[in-house]
Amino acid sequence: MKLDPYLPKSAEIMARFQESPTIFSVQCRFSDAKWQQQFCFQPGQFNILYLYGVGEVAISIASDPTCQDSFLHTIRVVGRVTRALAHLKVGDQVGIRGPFGSFWPLNDAIGHDVLIITGGLGCAPTIAAINYLLLRPNDYGHITILQGIKHSDDFIFKDKYAAWQAMPNTTLFIAANEASHDWLGIRGYVTDKLASLSFPEKNTLVFICGPEIMMQVALDILLQKNFPEKAVYFSLERNMECALGHCGHCQLGGLFVCKDGPIFAYPTIKALFNRPGF
Amino acid sequence: MKKTFLKHEHFQQLLDALKEAGFACIGPQVRDGAIIYDTLTTSTQLPWGLRDFQEPGSYRLEKTAEYKAFSWANGPQALKPYLFKAEETLWRVKRDEAGKFIFEAEYAKAPAIAFIGARACDLAALAIQDKVFIEAKQIDIRYQQRRESLLIIAVNCTYASKNCFCVSAGTGPKVNHAYDLVLTEVDQGFVVQSGSERGAAILAKLTLTPASLLQIQQGALEIQQAANMQSKKIPFNNTRALGLALMNKLDHPRWLDVAERCLSCGNCTLVCPTCFCHSERDKPSLEATSSEHVREWDSCFTKGHSYITGKVIRPDTQSRYRQWLTHKVATWFEQFDVSGCVGCGRCITWCPVGIDLTEELSAMVEDFHET
Numbered sequence: 001m002k003l004d005p006y007l008p009k010s011a012e013i014m015a016r017f018q019e020s021p022t023i024f025s026v027q028c029r030f031s032d033a034k035w036q037q038q039f040c041f042q043p044g045q046f047n048i049l050y051l052y053g054v055g056e057v058a059i060s061i062a063s064d065p066t067c068q069d070s071f072l073h074t075i076r077v078v079g080r081v082t083r084a085l086a087h088l089k090v091g092d093q094v095g096i097r098g099p100f101g102s103f104w105p106l107n108d109a110i111g112h113d114v115l116i117i118t119g120g121l122g123c124a125p126t127i128a129a130i131n132y133l134l135l136r137p138n139d140y141g142h143i144t145i146l147q148g149i150k151h152s153d154d155f156i157f158k159d160k161y162a163a164w165q166a167m168p169n170t171t172l173f174i175a176a177n178e179a180s181h182d183w184l185g186i187r188g189y190v191t192d193k194l195a196s197l198s199f200p201e202k203n204t205l206v207f208i209c210g211p212e213i214m215m216q217v218a219l220d221i222l223l224q225k226n227f228p229e230k231a232v233y234f235s236l237e238r239n240m241e242c243a244l245g246h247c248g249h250c251q252l253g254g255l256f257v258c259k260d261g262p263i264f265a266y267p268t269i270k271a272l273f274n275r276p277g278f
Numbered sequence: 279m280k281k282t283f284l285k286h287e288h289f290q291q292l293l294d295a296l297k298e299a300g301f302a303c304i305g306p307q308v309r310d311g312a313i314i315y316d317t318l319t320t321s322t323q324l325p326w327g328l329r330d331f332q333e334p335g336s337y338r339l340e341k342t343a344e345y346k347a348f349s350w351a352n353g354p355q356a357l358k359p360y361l362f363k364a365e366e367t368l369w370r371v372k373r374d375e376a377g378k379f380i381f382e383a384e385y386a387k388a389p390a391i392a393f394i395g396a397r398a399c400d401l402a403a404l405a406i407q408d409k410v411f412i413e414a415k416q417i418d419i420r421y422q423q424r425r426e427s428l429l430i431i432a433v434n435c436t437y438a439s440k441n442c443f444c445v446s447a448g449t450g451p452k453v454n455h456a457y458d459l460v461l462t463e464v465d466q467g468f469v470v471q472s473g474s475e476r477g478a479a480i481l482a483k484l485t486l487t488p489a490s491l492l493q494i495q496q497g498a499l500e501i502q503q504a505a506n507m508q509s510k511k512i513p514f515n516n517t518r519a520l521g522l523a524l525m526n527k528l529d530h531p532r533w534l535d536v537a538e539r540c541l542s543c544g545n546c547t548l549v550c551p552t553c554f555c556h557s558e559r560d561k562p563s564l565e566a567t568s569s570e571h572v573r574e575w576d577s578c579f580t581k582g583h584s585y586i587t588g589k590v591i592r593p594d595t596q597s598r599y600r601q602w603l604t605h606k607v608a609t610w611f612e613q614f615d616v617s618g619c620v621g622c623g624r625c626i627t628w629c630p631v632g633i634d635l636t637e638e639l640s641a642m643v644e645d646f647h648e649t
Contacts, residue, residue: 005416006368006571010379031378052371052379053562053569078587093379095371239586241558244416248555248576249583251605253525254612259416275528277597 008095042103043128050095057081113141119210148190152179209235282486289321295483305394313353332439335632351439356400356551390427398450399622403551432457436500443510447621451504462497521608523643537596544577546625
């Protein structure tokens with residue numbers, strides 16, 4: 001019998017971290033040790049998490065692929081399943097299917113500068129890529145991270161960002177649209193900051209994750225700065241249920257975001273990108 | 279393969295032979311004023327002497343002068359509900375005493391089906407659903423199990439309804455996909471041909487005579503008549519050119535016009551033999567000791583279909599109708615190298631307000647010329 005891609009495997013919660021009032025991380029390990037050992041993924045890929053009696057949800061994998069004895073999911077409480085997942089405790093079980101989808105072109109980026117632009121919260125797909133790049137400083141050029149948030153109070157991962165900022169060859173900007181008086185970051189849109197920067201190095205790859213309208217603005221600025229279209233990668237969000245290209249919910253024109261994406265080079269999605277209704 | 283003749287009065291032998299070979303026979307019969315497919319035990323259940331009259335938003339059966347079993351075009355179903363179930367349990371999960379999960383896949387249990395009466399458009403649709411569920415990288419084992427054991431007894435169309443456009447869609451009316459047996463109904467019986475060893479083995483058990491040249495000619499003529507009866511056409515004959523033209527008309531005012539008529543009810547997607555969207559949900563037991571994971575048909579005309587956290591990608595009827603139609607005849611090519619429309623006309627007939635996709639398409643792409 002072939003492996004049934006609809007059937008989850010059980011996994012155990014090893015640790016749980018509360019990142020912010022609405023964001024938490026769970027470190028998981030497959031109950032089947034052999035399965036855990038052969039489980040390999042790339043940053044940008046996702047798993048389907050199943051919560052007993054509640055249902056399934058697609059969540060990107062936040063940990064480093066070299067970590068073989070467990071994997072990490074950072075989850076924002078937004079819907080029916082994530083709200084219930086927030087109640088998970090260490091030792092509880094979940095079902096896991098995965099990994100699914102495409103991934104950031106981290107191999108193609110070797111030897112080049114990388115620019116990462118994120119908007120809004122819960123940009124877990126880029127967190128995995130940032131961690132990956134910063135763990136391998138000798139492989140990559142300069143890393144520029146531009147993180148935009150709505151309100152300065154939403155800022156999470158303070159320790160992580162502080163550590164990233166301290167890394168050599170790394171520049172970090174955090175912009176808040178609305179900020180409290182003690183905010184030390186940038187006030188305004190992350191895309192305005194992007195417009196003010198110059199990128200002298202050729203062959204810089206750009207990874208972008210966030211609302212499509214923000215990604216569109218960032219793209220326009222990048223193209224004005226003469227970035228080639230194929231150097232820009234997006235992580236797209238759609239309703240992904242089966243993750244197999246069967247259920248039809250995640251379609252973007254002829255693409256299934258679950259299996260052809262969620263990471264796309266801009267030319268692939270150009271025709272329908274940021275087009276309302278698609 | 280040699281053509282033989284099966285008399286009307288010997289049709290029961292076919293059902294008996296199929297039953298003996300271990301198949302559950304599914305065939306056409308009348309229910310609630312329409313021809314549907316269900317378990318067929320006797321040949322008297324067939325819709326003898328009945329014909330469907332279809333118009334946009336309308337379906338009615340009437341008696342005809344000739345006593346034939348297949349002198350109708352189609353009903354709301356095709357093969358789809360027998361392979362891709364409207365609702366199906368995918369797996370169950372139990373918790374053992376230590377609270378550990380035990381996942382158990384649920385696979386097809388029903389006996390192999392002999393499907394009697396599949397039309398050319400239905401088989402074209404079947405080939406498309408095969409591409410979705412079993413010819414892709416990830417397969418659905420449940421669909422595959424049913425598909426592999428399926429025996430197909432196809433019937434060439436000798437009549438077309440006003441909503442049929444298989445000629446223009448390139449799928450019929452003559453069966454041109456794989457079958458085990460194919461029947462062409464003529465006076466007093468059927469010209470029969472086998473298309474597989476399994477089909478030939480069934481034929482060996484029946485009282486047959488060699489088909490006369492006259493019978494063969496009459497069959498061919500009747501099929502040609504079913505083609506000639508068709509007045510509807512799909513623009514660009516359902517080719518990539520149609521898709522290309524339509525994707526250039528995403529802002530055409532006709533989208534708003536059709537959205538004002540469309541009820542966003544999803545009937546078209548449910549009767550469509552190629553639509554494959556489905557959703558999954560959990561059905562926990564009351565004792566909380568187990569949970570069933572169920573898949574059921576979904577439709578791109580619902581709000582939930584495009585829901586992502588805090589946002590619906592297609593909040594209005596206009597964007598939903600555009601998603602459905604552009605997928606069906608345009609982006610389907612990118613996914614499966616074929617159009618998603620087979621020309622059966624079901625979406626026209628079963629639309630409560632009689633929206634006709636061939637008309638909508640014509641209105642949008644009439645002035646489009648390939649550049």
